[in-house]
Amino acid sequence: MIFYSVKLNLWIFKQTERDIIKLYNSLTPYVRTAVNDSNDYMLNFGYWIKNSNDAVNAQHELSAIFGKFARFNTVEMIADVGSGFSAPAVQWRSEYPHLKIFCVDINYMELNTARKKIISPLSPSSLAACDRISLINASSAMLPFGNDKLDMIVAFESAQHFQSIDNFLEVSRSILKPGGLIVLAIPVVDLKLSDNADNQNVGIVKKLKLMKKFGILYFSWASHHYDIDTISRSITNHGYKTEEFQRIGHHVYEPLSNYYVRNRKNIRRRLIDSFASYKQRMYFEFVEYMVYRSALKMKDLSMNGSLDYVLIRARKDDLR
Numbered sequence: 600m601i602f603y604s605v606k607l608n609l610w611i612f613k614q615t616e617r618d619i620i621k622l623y624n625s626l627t628p629y630v631r632t633a634v635n636d637s638n639d640y641m642l643n644f645g646y647w648i649k650n651s652n653d654a655v656n657a658q659h660e661l662s663a664i665f666g667k668f669a670r671f672n673t674v675e676m677i678a679d680v681g682s683g684f685s686a687p688a689v690q691w692r693s694e695y696p697h698l699k700i701f702c703v704d705i706n707y708m709e710l711n712t713a714r715k716k717i718i719s720p721l722s723p724s725s726l727a728a729c730d731r732i733s734l735i736n737a738s739s740a741m742l743p744f745g746n747d748k749l750d751m752i753v754a755f756e757s758a759q760h761f762q763s764i765d766n767f768l769e770v771s772r773s774i775l776k777p778g779g780l781i782v783l784a785i786p787v788v789d790l791k792l793s794d795n796a797d798n799q800n801v802g803i804v805k806k807l808k809l810m811k812k813f814g815i816l817y818f819s820w821a822s823h824h825y826d827i828d829t830i831s832r833s834i835t836n837h838g839y840k841t842e843e844f845q846r847i848g849h850h851v852y853e854p855l856s857n858y859y860v861r862n863r864k865n866i867r868r869r870l871i872d873s874f875a876s877y878k879q880r881m882y883f884e885f886v887e888y889m890v891y892r893s894a895l896k897m898k899d900l901s902m903n904g905s906l907d908y909v910l911i912r913a914r915k916d917d918l919r
């Protein structure tokens with residue numbers, strides 16, 4: 600049991616989609632207890648104004664910035680793939696009332712909670728704003744839409760978990776209307792390696808370099824470590840033209856890490872109180888120490904430019 604939890608938290612073994620579902624099911628309750636806001640259902644890192652002490656505000660800020668970056672005012676039918684509890688979609692729907700949003704997530708528990716706790720309890724006036732949010736339980740690998748159906752597909756801090764970002768870009772291309780947009784918010788690494796697709800050793804060199812540089816974060820970061828250049832190349836290879844690209848990592852990792860360090864004592868206390876058994880507490884001590892060390896490492900890597908967070912908006916190239 601403990602081995603399985605550790606395996607889930609560490610990026611030692613290749614993770615399947617089922618593992619990602621289990622990871623979120625096991626970690627989300629603790630993240631929510633740590634943030635200590637029963638109304639907060641967002642699962643992103645947030646966009647922080649330096650040394651802000653408000654995690655929930657930072658997450659709403661990131662959603663707002665993403666909406667502006669994506670230009671939601673110019674589109675109507677969108678799919679949010681990896682929508683989590685649909686909290687970002689509810690915010691976008693209230694900011695852009697004309698939007699019709701399909702929230703797609705692989706995790707049924709999150710969608711069910713979204714339906715029961717976020718969308719159904721809305722007041723009648725906000726219900727009008729939510730009648731155009733649909734919840735769909737599906738994977739990024741098999742999106743259940745016909746060809747040329749959507750104006751935009753977004754992956755808001757979720758594409759780093761997809762088994763294959765190439766497959767997601769290819770599937771999305773056929774679903775998007777001509778000239779449709781794909782918009783990503785995604786954590787990336789920047790190893791500054793001059794890459795050459797013909798050189799088979801580059802993959803291994805990258806992996807070793809990443810392991811050395813990222814240390815504990817290489818193992819505790821439970822998702823793909825996509826390189827900025829790899830993502831840009833995939834976007835082009837799958838028939839999109841990048842319209843805008845923004846690096847916002849300095850508003851994410853350093854202030855988030857500072858927030859954790861400042862609030863560590865309170866967060867620890869809240870979490871320890873939520874554990875019933877001695878065994879759970881012991882396991883928590885181990886995991887929390889890893890989270891703490893990872894937060895410090897994340898700050899270092901962000902400050903030296905090896906870790907970043909990017910917003911990418913790319914248009915389907917109809918001439919391909």
Ligand SMILES: C[S@@+](CC[C@H](N)C(=O)[O-])C[C@H]1O[C@@H](n2cnc3c(N)ncnc32)[C@H](O)[C@@H]1O
Pocket residue numbers: 616619620623640641642643680681682683684685686687703704705706709737738739740755756757760761762
């Ligand atoms: C970091 S959370 C972000 C959730 C949401 N965008 C937010 O900001 O609150 C990543 C989400 O992606 C979902 N996810 C991971 N892999 C997926 C896949 N292959 N297809 C669809 N959703 C996936 C997870 O279940 C999780 O809800």
